[in-house]
Amino acid sequence: MKIFSRDQIYNADRLTIERQGLAAGELMERAAEASFNYIHSRLQGSPTPIVVLAGTGNNGGDGLALARHLMEHGYHVEVYMVQVRKERSPEFLQNLERLRERKCWPELLEEKGPRPELGQQHIVVDAIFGIGLNRVPDPWILELFQYINAAPSFVVSLDIASGLFLDRHTEPGQSVEAEVVLSFQFPKLPFFLPETGSSVHGWEVLDIGLDPAVLAETPAEFHWIYGDLLKPAYRGRGRFAHKGQMGHAAVLGGSTGKIGAVRLAAEAVLTAGAGKVTARTPRSGLVPLQVGLPEAMVEVDKGKDALESFALSVKPQVVALGMGMGTAAATVQAFTTFLEEKPQMPLVIDADGLNILGQNRELLDLLPPSTVLLPHPGELKILIGEWTDDFDKLEKARAFVKQYDCVLVIKGAHTLTLYRELGYFNSSGNPGMATAGSGDVLAGIVAGLIAQGYSPLDAALVGVFLHGLSGDLAVRDMGYEALRASHLIQYLGVAFRQWLQPPAPAEGQQEG
Numbered sequence: 001m002k003i004f005s006r007d008q009i010y011n012a013d014r015l016t017i018e019r020q021g022l023a024a025g026e027l028m029e030r031a032a033e034a035s036f037n038y039i040h041s042r043l044q045g046s047p048t049p050i051v052v053l054a055g056t057g058n059n060g061g062d063g064l065a066l067a068r069h070l071m072e073h074g075y076h077v078e079v080y081m082v083q084v085r086k087e088r089s090p091e092f093l094q095n096l097e098r099l100r101e102r103k104c105w106p107e108l109l110e111e112k113g114p115r116p117e118l119g120q121q122h123i124v125v126d127a128i129f130g131i132g133l134n135r136v137p138d139p140w141i142l143e144l145f146q147y148i149n150a151a152p153s154f155v156v157s158l159d160i161a162s163g164l165f166l167d168r169h170t171e172p173g174q175s176v177e178a179e180v181v182l183s184f185q186f187p188k189l190p191f192f193l194p195e196t197g198s199s200v201h202g203w204e205v206l207d208i209g210l211d212p213a214v215l216a217e218t219p220a221e222f223h224w225i226y227g228d229l230l231k232p233a234y235r236g237r238g239r240f241a242h243k244g245q246m247g248h249a250a251v252l253g254g255s256t257g258k259i260g261a262v263r264l265a266a267e268a269v270l271t272a273g274a275g276k277v278t279a280r281t282p283r284s285g286l287v288p289l290q291v292g293l294p295e296a297m298v299e300v301d302k303g304k305d306a307l308e309s310f311a312l313s314v315k316p317q318v319v320a321l322g323m324g325m326g327t328a329a330a331t332v333q334a335f336t337t338f339l340e341e342k343p344q345m346p347l348v349i350d351a352d353g354l355n356i357l358g359q360n361r362e363l364l365d366l367l368p369p370s371t372v373l374l375p376h377p378g379e380l381k382i383l384i385g386e387w388t389d390d391f392d393k394l395e396k397a398r399a400f401v402k403q404y405d406c407v408l409v410i411k412g413a414h415t416l417t418l419y420r421e422l423g424y425f426n427s428s429g430n431p432g433m434a435t436a437g438s439g440d441v442l443a444g445i446v447a448g449l450i451a452q453g454y455s456p457l458d459a460a461l462v463g464v465f466l467h468g469l470s471g472d473l474a475v476r477d478m479g480y481e482a483l484r485a486s487h488l489i490q491y492l493g494v495a496f497r498q499w500l501q502p503p504a505p506a507e508g509q510q511e512g
């Protein structure tokens with residue numbers, strides 16, 4: 001699903017109005033109806049009091065139109081106009097008039113004056129600012145946000161949590177915190193970034209019928225990825241498949257005390273469907289690997305505790321390296337020689353592989369095109385340098401991807417895969433996966449998919465998605481705390497099966 005920029009959203013609104021011959025206010029009416037349906041289907045007419053806080057632009061207009069629908073269906077609604085500025089948008093005024101015709105006179109909420117009571121029983125509809133926010137709100141409005149956030153009410157924001165900028169950093173505490181955002185037509189970029197996403201506990205995309213051709217022809221820089229979108233990438237296997245056709249991946253890494261990382265990655269390679277895996281570790285890895293993972297072939301190095309050479313006696317389709325590997329001088333030299341010899345297969349680089357690249361930057365120029373790099377935030381910092389905020393991080397990461405022509409997978413909640421000009425946010429996964437070794441499993445899955453013929457980008461997107469889905473399935477049985485990296489391998493088969501099931505009957509909505 002595309003994530004549009006502000007200009008693209010306004011443009012899609014405008015073209016939809018033109019192409020569908022809509023009257024002024026029609027799109028706002030659709031947004032309000034969709035929001036009403038969402039709320040009504042959950043409240044089912046219950047006498048919950050609803051407080052609508054409307055700004056004076058079109059987001060406020062959405063709030064007023066929603067208030068009208070709620071009142072017409074018998075809900076108890078209090079409406080406040082938040083005087084964010086003197087100007088009112090025409091569609092705001094149109095909806096204000098419609099409310100007045102129904103004998104509802106919203107109360108003005110200004111800098112001075114009382115605040116509405118917001119108790120546990122209330123639902124607050126936050127329609128103060130939408131995507132039109134272009135400067136930090138006045139201090140009293142920021143205080144109003146704090147007042148809302150401190151209240152025990154359930155907050156539903158329309159389109160975006162008020163105070164969040166669509167395209168730049170928002171300081172902590174300068175936005176409303178929404179239990180759910182009803183986001184019109186598209187999810188919004190700040191939902192997926194750790195600093196701003198924490199003010200959005202959940203979100204739902206509501207279809208307001210923007211012109212499908214406009215949506216299709218507008219290129220988006222960022223995408224929200226879920227299983228059905230990835231299904232065309234599935235490669236499957238023929239009836240006469242044999243292991244020689246299903247791909248062979250090598251996993252290079254480990255050091256004494258960290259051999260488990262290679263074991264996890266190698267096991268994930270096989271569980272992701274690759275025909276064969278060869279693990280290359282220091283000598284101390286031989287026994288644990290042979291005993292722990294009898295399906296793997298093991299090559300040991302002459303180094304006892306750390307890898308001193310990357311030379312493989314086999315010719316795999318892909319090499320994954322770095323997990324548990326350490327950064328001993330001999331290992332750095334081995335990695336350097338390996339890259340200087342121009343490896344002829346795709347690479348998947350994780351953990352200490354990334355640390356070595358960050359500390360020996362001339363090696364970055366030797367990476368084969370489309371190398372998959374899988375940094376967590378700490379490793380990312382070593383690669384791209386410090387960032388001031390998440391938007392700065394995006395910019396630096398995109399410049400890095402362009403410079404080194406790599407697939408950069410920034411791990412975390414909503415793992416972001418960047419390749420060339422585009423970015424893809426993942427939809428699966430949960431905080432139970434913040435546990436040792438889960439990154440090693442991901443590296444193995446990605447390598448296992450590349451071995452089977454997936455392109456590096458497809459392998460990254462599918463691998464990240466399945467890894468997260470596996471975590472989501474595992475957590476249902478064992479809860480967040482008990483989830484360990486091995487469980488991500490254990491549930492991978494169920495994750496594949498769930499991914500490939502026919503889609504559920506049209507919902508058209510994603511939940512965050």
Ligand SMILES: NC(=O)C1=CN([C@@H]2O[C@H](COP(=O)(O)OP(=O)(O)OC[C@H]3O[C@@H](n4cnc5c(N)ncnc54)[C@H](O)[C@@H]3O)[C@@H](O)[C@H]2O)[C@@H](O)CC1
Pocket residue numbers: 010013014027028029031055056057058059060062084085089128129130131132133134135136137138158159160184208
């Ligand atoms: N354009 C359309 O056709 C549609 C727009 N919709 C709604 O319209 C919203 C966007 O509306 P607007 O463009 O009117 O913008 P907003 O309602 O977000 O903000 C209103 C205006 O406030 C001003 N403003 C910005 N920052 C401010 C600040 N810090 N303090 C005071 N004033 C500030 C800006 O001039 C802005 O246009 C969307 O988020 C969505 O909710 C929906 O009704 C669907 C259709």
Ligand SMILES: Nc1ncnc2c1ncn2[C@@H]1O[C@H](COP(=O)(O)OP(=O)(O)O)[C@@H](O)[C@H]1O
Pocket residue numbers: 375376411412413414415428429430431432433434435436437438439440441442467
């Ligand atoms: N809060 C979270 N939500 C979703 N996924 C998460 C979360 N925390 C961690 N993960 C996932 O778990 C993995 C952790 O990887 P990493 O930090 O490299 O772990 P390790 O180094 O221990 O193997 C990543 O794929 C990341 O996306």
Ligand SMILES: [K+]
Pocket residue numbers: 059126127128129130157158159160161162
């Ligand atoms: K809002």
